[in-house]
Amino acid sequence: MVHTCVVTGCRNRRTPGTGLSFYRFPRDPDRKQRWIEAVNREGWIPNDGSRLCSTHFISDFSPPVFPHAGKQVKNPRSPDYVPSVFTTAPLSPEMKEPGALEILDKQEDRVEAANALLFLQGQGSAAVGERLQEEHPEEKEQEAIVEESASSSLSTDDEDDDESVSDSKKGKFDAAVNFEDILKALKKENQALRESVEKMSLSENFLRNDAEKVKFYTGLPNYFVLETVMWLLAPHMDGMKNVRLSKFQQLLLTLMRLRLDLRNQDLAYRFGVKVGIVTRTVHQMVNIMSSTLVPTAVFWPSRAELRKNLPAALRTSHPDCAVIIDCFTVPFEEPVSRGNQQQHQQQQRAAATSQGAGTSHNVLKYLIGVAPQGVVTFVSRGVLGNVSDKTLAEGCGFLCKLLPGDIVLASRNLDIADSVAARGALFKIACSYQGETCGSSEGSQLADSSSEMVSVPRHVERVISMVKRRYAMLTGPVESPFTTASERTSNLSTFDKIVQVACALNNLCISAAPLE
Known part of the structure; x- marks a missing residue:
């Protein structure tokens, strides 16, 4: 079946050797409707035999005879997803006179050209030929073209038809090969883009x-x-x-x-x-x-485990050291919860009138315990910053961890010596340098006992600093949604849990802070 283009004014039809492509209308209803609107034939609906030639597309797949012919593309982002070229399409050499094609086929045209050549050769003379050559030199060129066409037509007319068919097949084969190359290139590019996206995505x-x-x-x-x-x-x-x-x-x-x-x-x-x-x-x-x-990751180690890994700085002076403690604070944006705003205001007034109030009430205070090996073994829940260290230590459950004979070290007096002694343990203050006056006689003896104890007061500070540096959320200010109790059955806020999780994650790191 010979296909012709349905575009008004376009006279292209499928002819061997031209390299034109003729496309069916898409099956996708939306894309098919866009094609019909592009053809712009009022009241016209395509059928199964309707075709659109490649001259109405702009992609760079041009055959030699039609340098502007393109190819449809199924990618919706491509300009050739819908035909867009609707200027007067160039006619193929065999179709420049459509009236003649309606009467004669290609073989009849060649026979007619051969007869015309024989007539000219029989009727013309040399003199007339020379005169015609002088007056109309272009006619000789036209005659040579007609002669060449006729000779080729008379000699191997059948072979020429076969050659046209083979050329058409060859063009299709080349197009298929090019299509495969393009497909491979697109697949390779697609794979590279996928790998790039995967590397950039947070996975x-x-x-x-x-x-x-x-x-x-x-x-x-x-x-x-x-x-x-x-x-x-x-x-x-x-x-x-x-x-x-x-x-x-x-x-x-x-x-x-x-x-x-x-x-x-x-x-x-x-x-x-x-x-x-x-x-x-x-x-x-x-x-x-x-x-x-x-x-x-955050647990209280056994006494045997502590003694086995006790640093040299404490091995001779305090082999029963169980923990080194201190407090740290984190600022928050607003009162901890709306339910206790009145209590919070009372605590603010009490902190303002207290002589020893040196801690801001807009912070959460935590008690942290660090083993001499540098890992966090205890973290309390957060309380308002104007609460005393003694109240925090006695109410957070820290004392319940102690065993008789344990030694608790701190860099300053937390006023919990009596509470620690009630558990059968001993609270001592480690001075920051030798000869410094400490808060107790035990602290003075500890400071004089060994020069290695210089690093003890800064041990907890180093661990706290490391945790805050590793997890910046602990530097604050804490947003109000994190300061409310996360569960009705728990007195821990979400931020309390965040502090504990940060300490647990810090314990998993290789770069814990051992006591030097």
Whole structure:
């Protein structure tokens, strides 16, 4: 079946050797309707035999005869997804006189040209030929063209038809080969783009085999430790409903929140989710890590374990040292909760009238205990900063950890010596340098006993500084949603759990702060 182009004014039809392509109208209803609108024939509807030639597309797949012919493309972003070239299409050499083509086919045209050549050769003379050559030199050129056409037509008319068919097949074959090459190139480019996107997306591939990225985004020393934490938490994350983020991305988002103190809106942009999803994910992951990771990484070691790994600075002077304690504070934005605003205001007035009030009431105070080996073994819940150290130490459960004979060291007097003694333990103050007057006779003897004790007062400060440096969220100010109790059955706020989780993650790092 001979196909002709349906565009008004376009007389192109399928002819061997021209290299033109004729395309069916798309099956997709939307794209098909756009093609019909582009053809712009009022009231016309295409049928199964309707075709559109390649001269109405602009892609660079031009045959030699039609240097502006293109090719349809199925990519919606391509300009050739819909035909757009509708100027008067050039006619092929065989179709410049459509009236003749309606009467004669190609073979008849060649026979007619041969007869005309024989007539001219029989009727003309040399003189007339010379005169015609002088007056009309272009006619000789035309005669030579007609003669060549006739001779080729008379000699091998059938062979020429075969050659046209073979040329057509060859053109199709070349086009197929080019198409395969283009397809391979596009697949290769697509794969490269996928790999690039995966490397840039916040997923496992983004951090795998790159310890520096792991340290920057999570605070953990390497991907192996991060993978171990993921393995520990994964079974407890099955109840979390989040179809947009994988389990790994939920953990990474939470660690980035703690590590870089990024706001929820920032994380929402980075992970391509809504702010509400970020908020819910952080709270859920903090609860899971508090109940799973903290008991595993923050625990009170046995006395035998402490003595086995006791640093040389305390081995001779205080082999029974169980913990070194101190307090640290974190500022918050507003009162801890709306329910106790009246109590908070009373505490503010009491702090203002107290002579010894040196701590701001706009902070949360925590008691931290550090083993001589440099790991955190105890973290209290947060209380308002104007609460005394003694009240905090006696009410946070720290004293319950002590055994008779344990020694508790501190860099300053926390006024808990009597409370510690009631547990059968001993509280001592380590001076910052030899000869300094300490708060007790035991402290003076401790300062004079060994020059190695110079590093003891700064031991807890070094650990606290390391935890805050590793997880910037602990530097504050704490946002109000994190200061309210996360569960009705618990007196711990979400930020209390964040402090404990940060200490647990710090204990997993190789660079703990040993007592020198």
